[in-house]
Amino acid sequence: MNNKIIMKNMEQPGYTGSLKDYEAEGGYSALKKALGEMSQDAIIEEVKKSGLRGRGGAGFPTGMKWSFVPKDTPKARYLINNADESEPGTFKDRAIMIRDPHLTLEGQIISSYVIKCNVSYIYIRGEFYREAEILERAIKEAENAGYLGDNILGSGFDHRIYVHRGAGAYICGEETGLIESLEGKRGWPRIKPPFPALEGAFGCPTVVNNTETLANIPFIINNGYAAFASIGVERGTGTKVYCISGHVKKPGLYEFPMGITLKELIYDCADGIRDDNNLKAVIPGGASMPVLTPGEIDVKMDFDSLAKIGSHLGSAGIIVMDDKTCMVDACLNLSKFYAHESCGQCTPCREGMGWMKSILDRIEHGQGEPDDIDLLLEITNNIEGRTICAFGEAGAWPVRAFVTKFRSEFEEHVKQKKCVLAA
Amino acid sequence: MSVEFSQKTLHEFEGLLDRYPTRKAASIPTLFLAQRDFGYISNEVIEYVSGLLDLTVAETNNIVSFYSMFYREKMGKHVIQVCHTLSCSLLGAANIVDHLKSKLGISPGETTLDNQFSLLKVECLGACGTAPAMRINDDYYESLTLDKIDKLIDRLAVKSVNNPSAEGPVQ
Numbered sequence A: 001m002n003n004k005i006i007m008k009n010m011e012q013p014g015y016t017g018s019l020k021d022y023e024a025e026g027g028y029s030a031l032k033k034a035l036g037e038m039s040q041d042a043i044i045e046e047v048k049k050s051g052l053r054g055r056g057g058a059g060f061p062t063g064m065k066w067s068f069v070p071k072d073t074p075k076a077r078y079l080i081n082n083a084d085e086s087e088p089g090t091f092k093d094r095a096i097m098i099r100d101p102h103l104t105l106e107g108q109i110i111s112s113y114v115i116k117c118n119v120s121y122i123y124i125r126g127e128f129y130r131e132a133e134i135l136e137r138a139i140k141e142a143e144n145a146g147y148l149g150d151n152i153l154g155s156g157f158d159h160r161i162y163v164h165r166g167a168g169a170y171i172c173g174e175e176t177g178l179i180e181s182l183e184g185k186r187g188w189p190r191i192k193p194p195f196p197a198l199e200g201a202f203g204c205p206t207v208v209n210n211t212e213t214l215a216n217i218p219f220i221i222n223n224g225y226a227a228f229a230s231i232g233v234e235r236g237t238g239t240k241v242y243c244i245s246g247h248v249k250k251p252g253l254y255e256f257p258m259g260i261t262l263k264e265l266i267y268d269c270a271d272g273i274r275d276d277n278n279l280k281a282v283i284p285g286g287a288s289m290p291v292l293t294p295g296e297i298d299v300k301m302d303f304d305s306l307a308k309i310g311s312h313l314g315s316a317g318i319i320v321m322d323d324k325t326c327m328v329d330a331c332l333n334l335s336k337f338y339a340h341e342s343c344g345q346c347t348p349c350r351e352g353m354g355w356m357k358s359i360l361d362r363i364e365h366g367q368g369e370p371d372d373i374d375l376l377l378e379i380t381n382n383i384e385g386r387t388i389c390a391f392g393e394a395g396a397w398p399v400r401a402f403v404t405k406f407r408s409e410f411e412e413h414v415k416q417k418k419c420v421l422a423a
Numbered sequence B: 001m002s003v004e005f006s007q008k009t010l011h012e013f014e015g016l017l018d019r020y021p022t023r024k025a026a027s028i029p030t031l032f033l034a035q036r037d038f039g040y041i042s043n044e045v046i047e048y049v050s051g052l053l054d055l056t057v058a059e060t061n062n063i064v065s066f067y068s069m070f071y072r073e074k075m076g077k078h079v080i081q082v083c084h085t086l087s088c089s090l091l092g093a094a095n096i097v098d099h100l101k102s103k104l105g106i107s108p109g110e111t112t113l114d115n116q117f118s119l120l121k122v123e124c125l126g127a128c129g130t131a132p133a134m135r136i137n138d139d140y141y142e143s144l145t146l147d148k149i150d151k152l153i154d155r156l157a158v159k160s161v162n163n164p165s166a167e168g169p170v171q
């Protein structure tokens, strides 16, 4: 498939991701073009018209986000490449960093130029230690080649990139939690407004973009907005790197134009369900996004199509479960994750996540009460919309979807006083 | 052990300060340096790091306690971190934890008596496509099978016996 943007280089035999390899594939030509012949406004226009939307989960239009940064502020400006990648089911940014680090770096330098930012950071989850080393090496290479540092390519633009490792906290992927963490504090999300574009890191205008989002920028600059917008679907342009894990024969990363169906991804790309079992449930967009049933997999994997059926593209982390999987247990597994990762600032989130976990735990272990099932739904309602950050929804939606779509299985657990799928 | 950075580490620390507009922003990377050099974040380390960064002990405590990668007690030489989140769980993470428990004779959260291994259950490592996954110290091990784990642990155990002071992960 020639329509690849993100994985085009890395999938070539022998490609190492070194600067030399990257340049041989035309790497850093977009930076030359951007700094040499394009104004900041022209780049913002180009990216706006390309239709690029953020790949970190929320799908916010990238060009528009950049345009919110004030043009005439005396303050410094910061850009942060969000490489926290902690949403369960998601493992695409890691591949970009390991296999083609310069792709996201080039996008980061161009984007920093757009918002006139002289220092940007890569906020990478702490567990990605080797990946951070790879990025540090790539940054050195780019500095030595004059793509980073003072007066880049004679343009008068100075820029430095630093790698900042997180230390084990999912919430630091949320952009204001991330900013707090970068500032050396607990990763407690901030109340918005003010939005980071006006007051972000160190009190200065800040843009946070996902690693994959930034990796799309060189293509748009090199080929023009129309080339990008011609891929994918309306309001979901370009390609997406889909992450498939769980009970499939060939888990992994698959880059396709947005709008490929979930069914195609599961059965054609990932070769179907393991051991030739049947499909029972699939999470389409990382653990936070509502689970789908086999009857829903004809859905196109773009922002609007998934939203229309009550789920979301999120991070495009597809988690596939076969018919031997207990839905209560799967839901319990995720609720443990959210109970563990709540930052604890808001009562509905802190209390609600722990409460849902203990209810699910007793249902799974045969001690559930008939009222527990509606109680779970009630708790999700009490969390949604009542918290500082979207983690509240991220933890409430999966429970609501599992309970609603697989209600009879929950009821059977309560009735039979045991897990109905345990061997 | 006296808690003070070596000249070399102090130099690294100074380098960190150049990266940020505030001193406080260097707290997480400085704590990582401290954990590397001292093994874990003891109360003495918190005091020392607070001094370096012009933070109160309470502030540093507040940071350390938020992040799961900072250890507040002495850990084994090899810290095994097994992912137990959904994608890994679907492909047998529980078996892996059970296997390691009986192989090492410890439960998650514990360290072997000879201080060689600690076992931890951790949340999604961002390696779900190659589940089940785990880390030992700073290295990933993916597409795990019980057999693979046996070989790996046996190799690490032998290496530790032959060269108890060897630093760094075994590849």
Ligand SMILES: Cc1cc2nc3c(=O)[nH]c(=O)nc-3n(C[C@H](O)[C@H](O)[C@H](O)COP(=O)(O)O)c2cc1C
Binding pocket: A053, A054, A055, A056, A057, A058, A059, A060, A062, A082, A083, A084, A085, A086, A087, A170, A171, A172, A173, A174, A175, A176, A208, A209, A210, A211, A213, A214, A389, A390, A391, A394
């Ligand atoms: C709980 C939570 C966790 C998040 N984790 C990540 C993450 O790991 N990586 C990421 O890029 N965005 C994550 N986000 C989204 C960010 O807040 C932000 O929208 C994104 O980084 C913006 O970049 P984009 O516009 O390029 O998508 C998370 C959001 C929430 C609410």
Ligand code: SF4
Binding pocket: A171, A188, A189, A341, A342, A343, A344, A345, A346, A347, A349, A350, A387, A388, A389, A390, A391, A392
């Ligand atoms: S919603 Fe949860 S994670 Fe977000 S700020 Fe509130 S307590 Fe923290």
Ligand code: FES
Binding pocket: A088, A089, A090, B083, B084, B085, B086, B087, B088, B089, B123, B124, B125, B126, B127, B128, B131, B132, B133
């Ligand atoms: S669920 Fe184990 S690495 Fe993601």
